[in-house]
Amino acid sequence: MHIVTSPIALRELVTQWHKQGEHIGLTPTMGALHDGHLALIKALEGKASRKIVTIFVNPTQFNNAEDFRLYPRTHETDIFLLQQTGYVDAVYIPHEKDMYPQGFSTSVSVAYLDTMLCGAYRPGHFEGVATIVTKLLLQSSADIATFGEKDYQQLCLIRRLVKDLNIPVEILPVPTQREADGLALSSRNRRLTPEQRCQAAQLPAALTVYIKELRTGQTVHSTLAACRTTLENAGFVVHYLELRKEETLEIAEKAEPHTRLFVAASLGNIRLIDNRPLF
Ligand code: PAF
Numbered sequence: 001m002h003i004v005t006s007p008i009a010l011r012e013l014v015t016q017w018h019k020q021g022e023h024i025g026l027t028p029t030m031g032a033l034h035d036g037h038l039a040l041i042k043a044l045e046g047k048a049s050r051k052i053v054t055i056f057v058n059p060t061q062f063n064n065a066e067d068f069r070l071y072p073r074t075h076e077t078d079i080f081l082l083q084q085t086g087y088v089d090a091v092y093i094p095h096e097k098d099m100y101p102q103g104f105s106t107s108v109s110v111a112y113l114d115t116m117l118c119g120a121y122r123p124g125h126f127e128g129v130a131t132i133v134t135k136l137l138l139q140s141s142a143d144i145a146t147f148g149e150k151d152y153q154q155l156c157l158i159r160r161l162v163k164d165l166n167i168p169v170e171i172l173p174v175p176t177q178r179e180a181d182g183l184a185l186s187s188r189n190r191r192l193t194p195e196q197r198c199q200a201a202q203l204p205a206a207l208t209v210y211i212k213e214l215r216t217g218q219t220v221h222s223t224l225a226a227c228r229t230t231l232e233n234a235g236f237v238v239h240y241l242e243l244r245k246e247e248t249l250e251i252a253e254k255a256e257p258h259t260r261l262f263v264a265a266s267l268g269n270i271r272l273i274d275n276r277p278l279f
Contacts, residue, residue, distance in 0.1 A: 001083050002090035007139045010092050014052075014141045022050045026142035026169075028133060031055040032072035033081050036177040036185035040146040041088060043174045048144050053082055054092040054136055056099060060107075061128030066269075072187055092140070099135060107131045110164075113157045116249060117262055118273065121239050129154055130161050137162070142169050150176040150184045152260065152275045156249055176274075178204065184274050196267045202234040207261055207276050214243070214255040214278060236265035246277065 004010045014024055025048025027040045037053075044051050055078055062068035075093065082088045107127050113119070114126030137145060147155045159171050177185045182204030183197075192200055210227040214220065220243050228238050241263045243252045252259040255278055262275045 001079075001088055003079065004090055004092045005094060007094065007098055010052075010090075010094075010139055011141075013090060017050050018141065023048050023143045024141065025051045026054065026136065026140045026145040027051070028054045028056075028136050028145065028147075030057045030071065030187065031078050032074050032187035032190070033078045034177075034185050034187065036148060036150065038081075038085065039177045040148055040174050041082075041085065043146045043172055044144065045087065047172065050089045051087060052090045052092055052140055052142070053088050054094075054140070056092075056094055056132065056136075058099075058128055058132040059096065060100070060131060061125050063122045063124050070191065072190060092136075094139075099132065108134045108161060108165075110157045110160050113153065113160055113249060117153050117240060117242065117244075118264060119153070121264065126154070126157055130157060133158055134161060134165065134167070137167050137169050144170040144172055146172045146174050148174050148176060150186065150274070152262070153249065181205075182208070184272075186272070188270055188272070191270050192267065196270065199235050199267055200272060203231065203236065203263065203265060203272055203274055204276075206230045206234070207263065207274060211261055211276055211278055214261075217255075220253065220255060231263075231265055236267060239264040239266065239271070241265075243278070 002013060004013060017024055025044035029037050041051060041053060057071050057073060059068055079091060082091050108130040109127045110130050119126050147158055149155060155173055162169055162171055181201040183200050206227050210223050213223045224241050228241050231238050243259055243261055245252050246258045246260050257279045259278045260275050264271060264273045
């Protein structure tokens with residue numbers, strides 16, 4: 001497995017691969033790898049002949065300095081884990097000075113999609129994501145890249161920017177990976193105290209219960225209100241709980257196919273997000 005740390009070295013590697021007719025797959029991550037990331041990489045099996053995983057804790061997507069400081073950084077373990085898989089060809093761990101050279105003043109923003117849901121609570125977050133993902137896609141010349149449905153808004157935003165900027169890459173969505181009790185895998189979960197970890201399972205459980213209610217014809221307004229109360233009683237501070245259309249992320253007035261329930265809620269200072277399709 002190649003360990004690459006500069007954009008120039010990455011460009012040399014991928015140019016050589018493309019000359020050899022290889023199809024390059026990319027899985028961008030911020031490290032602290034877990035089974036959710038491994039599923040993103042595995043999804044490239046049979047679709048890419050060379051697989052690159054990137055590890056970069058991107059400062060511009062953290063709207064909170066403390067969150068950036070506390071974000072788990074486990075590069076050595078991550079590299080070991082990737083090596084163990086036996087199917088990753090290169091890991092790209094760029095330096096901040098190369099990703100954001102002195103005087104950096106260009107950014108990518110995806111209007112509308114970056115102001116709703118998480119965007120409304122994390123100003124600048126999606127601009128940071130859009131900018132770094134654009135850079136990683138361009139630097140790697142990837143033919144295909146995987147992104148998880150857990151960050152569904154991020155997935156929609158990336159699809160949009162790839163289309164708008166004519167970046168020649170296929171975006172492959174990967175279903176959310178979950179713990180046995182339903183909690184969506186996230187690097188942030190390791191910051192939950194044992195008590196918070198127990199509480200956290202009530203988030204996916206509430207989604208399951210209230211999605212069933214929506215399917216049986218309960219009104220969206222009353223069902224979401226009941227779900228919010230359930231979560232608050234379980235100790236969550238609910239940031240948003242919304243039914244939206246999968247394609248456009250517009251608010252959905254009715255429970256119908258191609259809609260998703262989206263939630264963000266905090267336990268202490270840990271913010272959890274989740275989403276589920278209604279049908
Ligand atoms: O989903 C993530 O881990 C990050 O937002 C990403 C896509 C790697 C960009 O930093």
